[in-house]
Amino acid sequence: MIEPNDVTSLGQTIELAIAPVFLLVAAGGFLNVLAGRLHRIVDRARSRGQILIEATGHQHQSIQQELRAIDRRIGLVNAAIGLVVLAAVLICLVVILMFAAKMTDVILFDVISGLFALAMISIAAGFTLFLIETRIASRWIHVSSDLLEHRVMMDEMGD
Numbered sequence: 001m002i003e004p005n006d007v008t009s010l011g012q013t014i015e016l017a018i019a020p021v022f023l024l025v026a027a028g029g030f031l032n033v034l035a036g037r038l039h040r041i042v043d044r045a046r047s048r049g050q051i052l053i054e055a056t057g058h059q060h061q062s063i064q065q066e067l068r069a070i071d072r073r074i075g076l077v078n079a080a081i082g083l084v085v086l087a088a089v090l091i092c093l094v095v096i097l098m099f100a101a102k103m104t105d106v107i108l109f110d111v112i113s114g115l116f117a118l119a120m121i122s123i124a125a126g127f128t129l130f131l132i133e134t135r136i137a138s139r140w141i142h143v144s145s146d147l148l149e150h151r152v153m154m155d156e157m158g159d
Helices: 004-054 057-104 109-139 145-149
Strands: none
């Protein structure tokens, strides 16, 4: 038979485990963002690769440089995904060990806090790589000066 104090204590352990579970949800959302970003980067690489085959001169060099940046972006996003997945695994271990420590009365404070700190470092590193990737991407966003200077003539509009 389970004593009331055991149930209360288990309830408190569950309450403590909820915060890391919310962190897992956030990591899942971030993974979704990273996967979507990776998909768009790969699509961009494919489309630019097709254009590169027919390009010549300055256009060829420009696309080639962009493809090098895209390749770097793919590596950064993949690394960020790996770090966030690692953080999620570490958070799962934190929750598991919290329950194991409660059930066995083994003191795992140092292990649990160390795993949690590693999870936070891993997520922070993932966010840092994401920031670097977005900075690289923003360097390649160009609005043609022709478009910026384009003006619609009143005669062309039919007025």
